[in-house]
Amino acid sequence: MSxxxxxxxxxxxxxxxxxxxxxxxxxxxxxMPVQYEGILxxxxxxxxxxxxxxxxHMGEITxxxxxGTKAAAAYLNHLLTNDAxxxxxxxxxxxxxxxxxxxxxDDLILYRTRTDGFFLVVNASKLSEDLIWLEQEADxxxxxxxxxxxxxxxxxxxxxxxxxxxxxxxxxxLPGSPALPPRNGIIKVVAEGDEDNPTxxxxxxxxxxxxxxxxxxxxxxxxxxxxDAFLEAGAVPCGLGARDxxxxxxxxxxxxxxxxxxxxxxxxxxxxxxxMGKDEFLGHDALKVQLTKGLPSxxxxxxVTGKAPPPRxxxxxxxxxxxxxxxxxxxxxxxxxxGTGIGLAYLPLEKSAPGTEVCLDIRGRLFPAVxxxxxxx
Numbered sequence: 001m002s003x004x005x006x007x008x009x010x011x012x013x014x015x016x017x018x019x020x021x022x023x024x025x026x027x028x029x030x031x032m033p034v035q036y037e038g039i040l041x042x043x044x045x046x047x048x049x050x051x052x053x054x055x056x057h058m059g060e061i062t063x064x065x066x067x068g069t070k071a072a073a074a075y076l077n078h079l080l081t082n083d084a085x086x087x088x089x090x091x092x093x094x095x096x097x098x099x100x101x102x103x104x105x106d107d108l109i110l111y112r113t114r115t116d117g118f119f120l121v122v123n124a125s126k127l128s129e130d131l132i133w134l135e136q137e138a139d140x141x142x143x144x145x146x147x148x149x150x151x152x153x154x155x156x157x158x159x160x161x162x163x164x165x166x167x168x169x170x171x172x173x174l175p176g177s178p179a180l181p182p183r184n185g186i187i188k189v190v191a192e193g194d195e196d197n198p199t200x201x202x203x204x205x206x207x208x209x210x211x212x213x214x215x216x217x218x219x220x221x222x223x224x225x226x227x228d229a230f231l232e233a234g235a236v237p238c239g240l241g242a243r244d245x246x247x248x249x250x251x252x253x254x255x256x257x258x259x260x261x262x263x264x265x266x267x268x269x270x271x272x273x274x275x276m277g278k279d280e281f282l283g284h285d286a287l288k289v290q291l292t293k294g295l296p297s298x299x300x301x302x303x304v305t306g307k308a309p310p311p312r313x314x315x316x317x318x319x320x321x322x323x324x325x326x327x328x329x330x331x332x333x334x335x336x337x338x339g340t341g342i343g344l345a346y347l348p349l350e351k352s353a354p355g356t357e358v359c360l361d362i363r364g365r366l367f368p369a370v371x372x373x374x375x376x377x
Contacts, residue, residue, distance in 0.1 A: 098283030154223025159213035
């Protein structure tokens, strides 16, 4: 929060956020809205109806083969934990990029857009680092072309049980009024004579809230008009505050907090997205050691069991018997749905089973809590 606002990037929707009275904060090098009319209202809108988030800070990268049809998939399988080769054009998957020790550089969504081409959506704070890793691992063997299209795109996340109905209203403004893709799918919307546009509208059926929804990528200059269209159709503008409470209730990890360069995706509970049987990827050997010797820790869900101040990142998790710290919260917040404090923390394996009693050290006082089954709701 100490960043100089003069050094921050601004979304194509900055003027809209100001006009709507949003409270703007520094986030990942950007000035972004944390809330408009309140986190609780925005959280409830997504759980019960539909909200729209500005995610223009996210990065968009394309990877394409320059020779043959399999080079891009083989290259990405060398870098990412999931298996890119199983994707058909129009399909996507959650995956991770690791360092040599098996720690997480970034978690991202990978879409196959054509036989020899992929579209990557990466975290804003990791865009530069991701590009460095992508480019340094692209040698003559893989014959791929990597392009960063982040500056050309604006993006919206439309989330909630009424998101499909709202999309159907807005889709009438799109060429051909295309239907939403299936879960984890992607479609490209191309205007007449616009086939070679490097930033076409792309609609992806994914999200970070646990509700039905989609992500809408469009040329940056068009973003305000599409944002207005979704508001007119009934979506509620939502900020980063609600996005955080929504994802935490579903135990979706946050890169840079719950995911870092020192803990592996196995420790983070992301084993389904790690395909050890495919060609070896960066970090593969470190994960193999953990699978053989056992995990040193596990990202665990923790729920406060009584009245307590809201838990925050960095608060110590304490053994109630020894009064010794056994971990610290990597994420923490009040759950609007449950009305109690929740958080995530890496705990020793023997303390990570659901039902294990723990305490949270909140400003020098211990408050009872319990390790919970994921997700919270």
